[in-house]
Amino acid sequence: MTFRSMILATAVACALAAVPAGAQAPAAPPPVAPAAVPAQPEAPAAKPPLAPMDVFALEDAVDPQISPDGKRIVYLRAGYDMAKDARRAQLWIIGADGGNARPLTQPGATVSPARWSPDGTRIVFMAVRDGAPKLVVRWIADDREVEIANLPGAPDSITWSPDGKQIAFATLVPDPPRQVGTPPSAPPGAEWKPAPRVIDRSYYRADGIGYLPSGKRQLFLVSADGGAARRLTSDRHDYGAPPVGPGFYDWTPDGKALIVEVNTHSDLEFVRGKFFDSGLYQLDIASGAMTKILDRNGPEGSPAVSPDGQWIAFTGYLDKGEFHGGSQLSVLNRRTGEIRVLSKDLDRDVGMPAWSADSRHVYAIYADGGMNYLARFDLNGGRAVIASGLGMAHTAYSAVPSYSLARDGSYAMQVSDATSTGNIAAGGPGRAARRVTTLNDTLLGSRAIARLEEFRYTSSAGGLPMEGWILYPPGFDPSRKYPMILEIHGGPDAGYGARFDIEKQIMAGAGYVVVYTNPRGSTGYGQRFVNLITDRFPGDEYDDLMSGVDAVIARGFIDPARLYVTGGSGGGTLTAWLTQRTDRFRAAAVLYPVVDWQSQALTSDIMPLIFNGFFHSTPWNDQARYREQSMLRMADRVKTPTLVMTGEADYRTPISESEQYYAALRYHGVESVFIRYPMENHGLRAFPSHFAAKVAQIIGWFEEHR
Incomplete structure (x- = not known):
């Protein structure tokens, strides 16, 4: 979900009705239908209806990540703990055919979504253990795992290098809080109330987060075998902070650089209108040098580098002073600087780009009317709908459901329909999407x-x-x-x-x-x-x-x-x-x-x-x-x-x-x-x-x- 749109939540197991590959989704507002057929009577309900306490029984599958070979899916299975009045989650793995489902972490542990290594043998995730956040690498075949880094703050936006030898992530680097004067200190044994906050920036609190800590989010790199993390950035920019979001950078295929979305504007510029005005920059891994690639008047974000290294797919728009900018899907030629708008004939917001293994197509999602679609765009702007029915758990909002791709074109995605919620579907070349989880079916x-x-x-x-x-x-x-x-x-x-x-x-x-x-x-x-x-x-x-x-x-x-x-x-x-x-x-x-x-x-x-x-x-x-x-x-x-x-x-x-x-x-x-x-x-x-x-x-x- 974009930050803007945040202004801004079955009796029978149903297979997802996917749109056949090659079909074109509608691109115009829906026509007015003829007079409605009168509603038909239903049999008296033999079961009780849903009630407020049923909220505690709901579960959802979050951030499904399909393995590079397309055979397995790791996802975060989340639900509610009634006794603690809290959300709980654990990592699960399931076959892309719906078989061999099992948990990977213990119930009640604090864990993040996982990411597959390029060779598909390992996953990496964040887990809070002994009260501290840690990066954990787990070998899937033998369930062996190792904590590769102890960190002062929680890491997020975790990604593997293309060779699987390093892991990049973002985390907060705290600054000493601003002081005004010299407040008196509490004498020994005294129980004074919390100290006052001193605020010296325009954007100082965020809904769902609270008052923002002093400091900036920076990018780090750590060996996949463990060791001390190396800081890649050291500047005033806040990498991956709202409204940018988690998918704000990607590796180049040679592993020598990151393509990063970042808002470089000052605090005053930020608050006066450059809130969404991010650009794309290349961060050299060896030197830490940052080079501008593209930074126009408007956001450029969600960078995805093609496997052959020639193109950067991204989303964004040129700011024309409208209420809603309309996120387009574009590609940038890294050698010539040519920009192609792949979704110029699709008057819909497009997001979450991902490349096919042959670098010939970009996958992305968009909503048309009340339906979400996963589509494949070619480099000349052609579009084929791959699947429909993507949806967030337990809500009618279109929002931005997650999906992932394997090298062979297989995919996993969050799905929802009128009678089922919180599940994952998987599909691929020659096979329509099919629901592989049965969360909430019993309820x-x-x-x-x-x-x-x-x-x-x-x-x-x-x-x-x-x-x-x-x-x-x-x-x-x-x-x-x-x-x-x-x-x-x-x-x-x-x-x-x-x-x-x-x-x-x-x-x-x-x-x-x-x-x-x-x-x-x-x-x-x-x-x-x-x-x-x-x-x-x-x-x-x-x-x-x-x-x-x-x-x-x-x-x-x-x-x-x-x-x-x-x-x-x-x-x-x-x-x-x-x-x-x-x-x-x-x-x-x-x-x-x-x-x-x-x-x-x-x-x-x-x-x-x-x-x-x-x-x-x-x-x-x-x-x-x-x-x-x-x-x-x-x-x-x-x-x-x-x-x-x-x-x-x-x-x-x-x-x-x-x-x-x-x-x-x-x-x-x-x-x-x-x-x-x-x-x-x-x-x-x-x-x-x-x-x-x-x-x-x-x-x-x-x-x-x-």
Whole structure:
């Protein structure tokens, strides 16, 4: 998932329906479908529906890495520890045919995803042992392993050199914290409170991380046989820090250099608009010299060097001052400097490039409408869809599911569909993708799962075609009248699809028809569609969303007097936007919203994005626009009973946003409740008990007004 889009979570084992190799995925917004066929009655549910406590039973397969020979897959199997209220994970290995699955690490250990050595005999990963992070190399054939490095900080972005003799990684190099004056020291035996923080940089905290430690992330190299790690970089740049992400460098095939994505701008430039403006540089392993390859106005990232060393594949865009830049797939000729845009005929965001072994094709993923695709691009811009159905665990968001390639073109990828979640599929030349894990099948097989249906409609604002989905309560009977929940996604440049979503399933299990759509500003429908909200979010999304509500009501099984609405982040903002313009909803749940763009910009971890994305101005030179788009301007019009909910450690949409909105609602006599989650960040998913309670409380609020 890009940092921008973070503004921004079966009864029968189903095989993944892959698109045949050579087929072309659609590249245009979906047309409006003809009138929907009336919903059919379902047999009464013989099993209980999903409930909030089922969250603790969910598992997911993360970061599947297929071996170079395409025969085995190593992945991180993650779940929840109910007793400790924490996420747990361990490394597993499974055959690409789904056989011989076994764990590689002990339950409860803290481990990172693994990476295969080039010869496929070993994996490397990070593990916390005896309270300290260590790099561990494990031989797969005999389960022998060795700790090759003890490190002061946790390593990440771990990669093997092409000859398998060295391992590169990134880790924080701490600096002494800034001091102002000489604070007194505690006398012996005294128990003083924590010392004050001294902050001297613009970007000093990040959601999900907290206050950033003093120092910079640097690149290191260590022998695969162990020994002291050698520092490769020693400068002011922060390698792999947000918003860059983990796949920020790659080896050249000769092992003599790294191609690195790095943001070289100063703190002042960074905060004034160069937040995403990274470039590609070559880092010489022997000397540490850094040479610029490409650094234009806009991001160049996710570098991948072709096996023959001739090309660098990368993603990015030239900044044209739009809300959403639109990530393209390009290749750069290392010898001539020629740049080819491989996805110029595909008006979709493309990410995660990887080369075929013969250096003739680049694989990458993209979302078209509500579906994710893995595609193969040739060097002349031709495109063939390899597989569909990629998806993150337990959420309808398109996000950025992971995949990996073997030398023979075999692949492993995260998958999700309407009735299964958290699994891995594998495929390859001549064979379609097939699900190889069965995580959550036992749980979902014992529950009544809500049926998902796609629908199309037209927005009343501009006649735009829209795509949405309906979840029917188990045992649905179209002759009845059901309450309906409209659920709105965040981002806002993100998108939903036909994937299993535990929150929505629990809502449907409680007896609600759940409707979710992709209004303007959503990704997956092209640059024009997503950038309709440039400098005007929120705006006409009201019409997009309410037209979807009316389209579902027209089917005849919704009680129009029992409509409910909820959403988080950008979806929370839109929930407030709707209730300020209509009293059709019986109750609303506004989750971690933006309600005042000025305070949001100056207190959140994405100030540069507010000033150079949502707006192309600042509060001090465009006060009227910031007020026009803020939820506080029309808070006096709200009549809908409203639940407000946020995490107290949310630095994306800080809790002060929710505090302001709740205070405004109470002042104007609106029935309202404010729920604050301690220690929680954006999205309320840091602790499974909080995630489960979040869904239960939303449903509970709606039940109070049913």
